[in-house]
Amino acid sequence: MTDAEQAQRESTEPAGLGPAESDICLQGVSKRFAGTTAVDDLDLEIERGAFFALLGPSGCGKTTTLRMIGGFEAPTEGRVLLGGEDVTDRPPYKRDVNTVFQSYALFPHLTVERNVAFGLERRKLDKAEIARRVQETLELVQLEALAGRKPAQLSGGQQQRVALARALVNRPRALLLDEPLGALDLRLRKQLQIELKRIQQDVGITFVHVTHDQEEAMTMADRIAVMHKGRIEQAGGAAELYERPRTAFVANFLGVSNLVDARLGERDGELVTLETHDGARLRAPADRVGPHDGQAVQVGVRPEKVRLLRDGVAPPEDANLLRGTIVVASFLGVSIQYLVRTKGGEELTVVVQNTEGEPDAFTVGSEVQLAWPPRHTFVVAKETHHEA
């Protein structure tokens, strides 16, 4: 697509930076609102051309962070840099980023076409150039047929596309998306997730996407920063966050995690040994141990990594092993999900792929062994304050 190539060229040419250069950079940024700290001493670097997701529950400070990048909130402390330039004191209209608002915020008195042209008109571009770029962008989001409509005459999904086009048409350094799909129904959301990802790959602009939906973040983003209480708990690729969570919060927020209280023991080569509170001895790779104070930790494993064995069957050599009783068995078609209560009282989830064609392999009440290789084990600091 020539438009995409041009956009990519435009976005990389002027600054002349390498692709790994950071496009957006927050340095020691804090934001306090009358007594509450929304964002707490945040450092963040987002690479040029990345699809970056800020993921976290409501109130974690992700939207405030986005609004500080956009210029709608001034940080109480710290600096915001765009392409290496300090823009901390610049108002939104002097920043080379555009936002797709959660509510879309389309101008109700203007047609789709005029909405999309708004930014280019403010920058005093040539009329013919504006018309050409508006047309191109409307084609990109497949809205050329609705150019003459007013926002009130569009469906939610169409309004979302207009909001996207209105921001994209300016070919900004970065596009900021504030829960852009939050108001749409599930099916449409899934469809637009793929579409957003496609568009981002086409135009090559940095996308910063705020969401509370872990699946949405994992579907679209190259890199995800999980935020909690105004801080970034962990940042990385979806697979990294899933396989190697560094904190209990990340382990719980991304996917189902099975956490068991344990005490950290001796190091044994590449592995560390752990003793669970009910006395089982487990092992985990040393590089999968998250930051922690003292020896009280939680040891975890993802549900699909665990094999269920009948009581008395010899487990594989060197496997981590816990014992328990099946509490719930749910047949999901592709898989069977079991809830197993361990001897120590935790309820752990185990997902078994339905390859055997024996949906009733384990019945509720049966005694089982949970076995998994030590390399799939992770260790996080014990969370002191559990959310009720």
Next chain:
Amino acid sequence: MLRLSLARRRSLLPWLFVGPGLLWLALFFIIPLANQANVSLQTGNPDTGYAFTWAFSTYTDAISEYQEQFLRSLGYAATATVLCLIIAFPLAYFTAYRAGRFRNLMLLLIILPFFMSYVLRTVAWQLILSDNGWVLARLRDVGLVSDTGRLLATRTAVIAGITYNFLPFMALPLYVSLEKIDRRLIEAAKDLYASPITAFRKVTLPLALPGIFAGSLLTFIPACGDFVNAALLGTSRQFMIGNVIQSKFITILDYPTAAALSFILMSFILIGIFIYARLLGARNLTQAAL
């Protein structure tokens, strides 16, 4: 009891709702209007009575005789409307966006004058602007008014009175239309490179047009027919068409001329509104209101 089919009852239901309103309009608007139209075409005098004679000459005579008062009415009303808009817009803007917890207090202050009679308030202005008043003395001190100059009984006083009396009619619709505007639209405009002034011009103002239109009508129409301000704050040299109609009806008892003058005023106002709506763009007005 009358038994009607469901479909029949359904078709009657809307009439039940609009019925009282239609009846009210017929009784107090259409019938008096027709009656006045009839009166305006009568000839005669108060002693012997009036009779219907298709006397269209009353209209042409009224226009030529009271042209001055007509033009003055439209001029004063238009000036007062513009002044109201200039004063009320910042007031409504502040109340809608910046007043915070004082918003309701501001609104109360705007409508507070309504708790007092219109005539009484205008009489109060008479005192404020009087020749022995404090205001005139101060204005003379600073030289804004010459030592022999007056405030009362001038065009300024009448226009000021109208502006004062109709300000809430401008401020309230403006407030409503401004308050309705989603502030996130202003953020979106700023996100799209609009400075605060441009955001106001391109987003706030167009979306406030229905309020500006409604406020202008609510101010201009009654101001055109007003006679209280000219009577209390002006002299016969400031008399508006309302004063003429009032004296024709109540003092001279020349009903046909009074009725004709009323119809002429009404048609002027209707034409004025039509032109105004065209200027503002009536399509925008109805669509922006959605």
